[in-house]
Amino acid sequence: MTHRIVIVGGGAGGLELATRLGKTLGKRGKASVTLVDANLTHIWKPLLHEVAAGSLNSSEDELNYVAQAKWNHFQFQLGRMSGLDRELKKISLSATLDENGLELVPARELSYDTLVIAVGSTTNDFGTKGAAEHCLFLDTRKQAERFHQQLLNHYLRAHAGQSDEVEQISVAIVGAGATGVELAAELHNAAHELAAYGLDRIKPENMHITLIEAGPRVLPALPDRIGGPVHKTLEKLGVTVLTNSAVSEVTADSLITKDGQVIAASLKVWAAGIRAPGFLQEIAELETNRINQLVVRPTLQTTRDENIFAFGDCAACPQPSTDKLVPPRAQAAHQQASLLAKSLKLRIEGQVQLPDYKYRDYGSLISLSSFSAVGNLMGSLMGTVMLEGWLARMFYISLYRMHQMALYGTFRTLMLMLGSRIGRGTEPRLKLH
Ligand SMILES: Cc1cc2nc3c(=O)[nH]c(=O)nc-3n(C[C@H](O)[C@H](O)[C@H](O)COP(=O)(O)OP(=O)(O)OC[C@H]3O[C@@H](n4cnc5c(N)ncnc54)[C@H](O)[C@@H]3O)c2cc1C
Structure with missing residues (x-):
């Protein structure tokens, strides 16, 4: 058989x-x-x-x-x-x-x-009180789309509003690993794009993004020479970064840290740890x-x-x-x-002794949305090379292209790249539904 x-x-x-x-x-x-x-x-x-x-x-x-x-x-x-x-x-x-x-x-x-x-x-909320009920997670496409819908709903409600009050939105992200950092930068970009499409009752500067990390620095799993520049870029984008702040409880409208800080947030995302x-x-x-x-x-x-x-x-x-x-x-x-x-x-073919897997770290690249990327590439010939900006962003995109190549082969991947480039001229830069 x-x-x-x-x-x-x-x-x-x-x-x-x-x-x-x-x-x-x-x-x-x-x-x-x-x-x-x-x-x-x-x-x-x-x-x-x-x-x-x-x-x-x-x-x-x-x-x-x-x-x-x-x-x-x-x-x-x-x-x-x-x-x-x-x-x-x-x-x-x-x-x-x-x-x-x-x-x-x-x-x-x-x-x-x-x-x-x-x-x-899936994400590990470590059994934190209120996290499962009140936080959104980014483990599946459905969850990511749910977050997007809730974000958009805030903008649509504000757009329909008549009051003279300044409209605001606050987003708190638990975990300053790659997912939390990249989400914070993408949201900053989204705030600008939404305003550019006319949903401008919430001004970009009135989207308040807080990134909360239990460890002493952002990107704790990566070398400090990557975390340092990323931290600075996030602050330049207006993201509030709290380190050494472990979240101990989540309520419907806030996050509470172990040292008693209360961070008000209408949207709360848990992006720390896996299981x-x-x-x-x-x-x-x-x-x-x-x-x-x-x-x-x-x-x-x-x-x-x-x-x-x-x-x-x-x-x-x-x-x-x-x-x-x-x-x-x-x-x-x-x-x-x-x-x-x-x-x-x-x-x-009948071989009993199989080869061992050896992990080769080719480096890490962190995307800071369309603004930039930061990271390092590692190789036996070139040693470790730090990358930043446009070049880093190109290498970041190439990670996904490699996945596509493994699935579709070179020709279809090139056709997909061409298709998405053409599509960019006819579709909004941000999903608005
Ligand atoms: C937002 C985000 C950003 C990330 N960014 C990066 C990055 O920049 N660089 C990087 O290296 N890594 C990144 N990661 C981590 C990376 O996505 C994972 O390490 C990688 O996807 C793991 O691959 P996998 O095949 O083990 O599992 P997955 O890619 O998660 O695939 C698991 C599959 O199993 C299916 N499945 C689950 N349970 C069952 C079941 N009981 N029965 C049948 N099917 C099941 C799921 O539907 C899914 O298709 C990121 C993760 C997230 C969430």
Whole structure:
């Protein structure tokens, strides 16, 4: 029987892997490759803060799994994984419901010979009182669109208002990691664009953005030489940056810090910390850590079952040279997908000892909307190079282009770039609905 590879999660990593395996093993009939995702379409997660601010229309940058599967010789199954039977080598998918709560696709089971889990992560609110009820999160396209809608509603209400009072909006973002910082800059840009389109009862200077970070500086996971210039740029844009301020409670209209500061905010976004989906917690007795990540060996095989691989944000992968884990980043998911495309081919050919994954940090780039980007690039030939401004912005955009190349190939990526350039002349620069 043909070897059955089932990949669960069609995100930054899983979709690249399914596409690569489909084009090789699937096309040649050496394995059947099935991708499972809880949604019908994919959007690259690092774009979600742009969806939230309205600078990106998600329906233009989404990819349809059914079409991608057809073009790249793999199968797609819509469903949310909820269980695993390691003895019978089956996963269970729960039923998918439509927006009216009616069953769209029934609950079912899928058999595998090799299972790859790449279900990503969600934001971790660390159980902070009121966070789940009152904060918005940016884990999915739906959540990002909800934020955008709420932002726009504030502007539309103000636009319809008759009073002479100065209209204001306050946005508080918890977490000054890459997501929080990039969202703050995108929102500053959105405030200017909305005013330029005539929704100017809230003047750009009356959008008050506060970025709250528990650690001593912005971008705590990146070197200080990146955090420093980013902090200065944010302040220049008028963003209030509070460091050493841990949020202890969220209410309907404010955030309260541990030292008693109350930050009033009509829109509140939680963008600090990650955890893997809860259903993974000790699933079928696989080893997991305190944030539900599946513990894997350097080959990306789970520690207790060599037929089950995990990678991307949902995996706790050791970095042998340090005592740190591979960071939850798109570049790690991309590198791991490339390695697994080779490893799974070797496995099907009967090789037992698989290659180890070694994380290579190519640097970090932080987008400050259309204003600039700041970051560093790392390579064995050039060492570490600091980048800022237009050049950094170009490299930042190229990260997404690399993801598109892995999914569509060079020609279609170039056509997509051309299409979006043409579209820019005929569409508003900001999504206004
Ligand atoms: C706003 C934002 C900005 C970011 N910016 C950057 C950046 O600039 N650079 C960078 O390197 N990283 C960035 N990241 C992090 C990066 O997006 C992640 O590290 C990366 O997407 C992880 O890839 P993944 O394949 O592990 O998971 P994901 O890309 O999250 O994909 C997971 C997939 O699994 C599916 N899924 C989840 N649960 C189930 C289930 N039970 N059953 C079936 N399917 C399921 C989801 O629908 C999704 O398609 C950012 C993240 C966010 C939220």
